[in-house]
Amino acid sequence: MGAVAGYEAIVRSGVFLVVFIAMAAFELWSPRLERKEMSGALKSRRWFTNLAMVVLSSAVLRIVFPAAAVGAAAWAEARGWGLLRAAGLGDLPAGVIAFVALDFAVWLEHVVSHKVPVLWRIHRVHHADPGFDVTTGLRFHPLEILLSMVWKAAVVIALGAPVLSVLVFEVVLNGAAMFNHSNVRLRPGADRFLRRFVVTPDMHRVHHSSDPAETDTNYGFNFPFWDRLFGTYLAAPKRGHEAIDIGLLEYRGAAPTRLGWTLLLPFRFGVRRKRSA
Numbered sequence: 001m002g003a004v005a006g007y008e009a010i011v012r013s014g015v016f017l018v019v020f021i022a023m024a025a026f027e028l029w030s031p032r033l034e035r036k037e038m039s040g041a042l043k044s045r046r047w048f049t050n051l052a053m054v055v056l057s058s059a060v061l062r063i064v065f066p067a068a069a070v071g072a073a074a075w076a077e078a079r080g081w082g083l084l085r086a087a088g089l090g091d092l093p094a095g096v097i098a099f100v101a102l103d104f105a106v107w108l109e110h111v112v113s114h115k116v117p118v119l120w121r122i123h124r125v126h127h128a129d130p131g132f133d134v135t136t137g138l139r140f141h142p143l144e145i146l147l148s149m150v151w152k153a154a155v156v157i158a159l160g161a162p163v164l165s166v167l168v169f170e171v172v173l174n175g176a177a178m179f180n181h182s183n184v185r186l187r188p189g190a191d192r193f194l195r196r197f198v199v200t201p202d203m204h205r206v207h208h209s210s211d212p213a214e215t216d217t218n219y220g221f222n223f224p225f226w227d228r229l230f231g232t233y234l235a236a237p238k239r240g241h242e243a244i245d246i247g248l249l250e251y252r253g254a255a256p257t258r259l260g261w262t263l264l265l266p267f268r269f270g271v272r273r274k275r276s277a
């Protein structure tokens with residue numbers, strides 16, 4: 001599986017470009033919400049900052065953690081480590097179990113990032129985006145990307161997850177984040193059907209509400225099962241999607257659309273989370 005690990009960056013980059021272009025085109029063709037922060041000059045500033053964030057995060061990750069999760073899987077495989085390997089499971093069942101377990105691990109990480117103050121300081125960069133579109137799914141601080149990769153690598157090594165399953169998970173996770181953050185209009189019937197199996201944009205948009213009670217729901221990226229199982233699922237915002245207020249009440253105006261402000265946000269003190277009326 002060393003060849004799989006070697007092609008990891010090429011595969012991820014290729015799928016990223018295809019999904020990003022597809023979702024951006026879908027947003028233009030059939031937008032769910034039409035607001036000033038999702039059009040015109042404000043959208044341009046948001047897109048520049050959000051895309052710059054993913055470029056910076058990718059560069060930092062490649063410098064600090066060049067092997068990433070796929071490399072961690074190859075490293076564990078070469079040493080015969082991991083629970084799944086010890087259990088003597090074949091590649092297919094081990095891969096399926098690893099994929100589901102990694103999805104739960106990412107869901108749990110997301111919940112913890114909201115509950116632990118120091119982690120929320122970093123994660124709030126993502127929620128400070130005043131808009132909600134495909135680029136919001138890329139808006140994560142480099143510190144959060146590094147911490148997330150350390151967590152995923154630890155889970156991968158503990159499981160002994162097959163290299164191919166880890167690559168598939170990483171590609172799907174990245175694509176799912178762009179899909180469920182996209183400003184696209186799905187038919188109500190299609191949304192109801194899809195959210196039985198995957199997190200849809202209408203489902204995840206609730207999580208980006210400025211109301212903390214709604215932000216504390218719908219943590220999933222890939223599967224919607226965990227939120228239903230642990231009681232953090234909310235079907236729709238109380239104001240409805242057309243009237244939902246997105247972002248953080250304590251950070252308004254053009255500031256969250258600026259790159260420098262966004263990079264420094266985790267280090268800002270003295271501002272507490274506000275509650276909506």
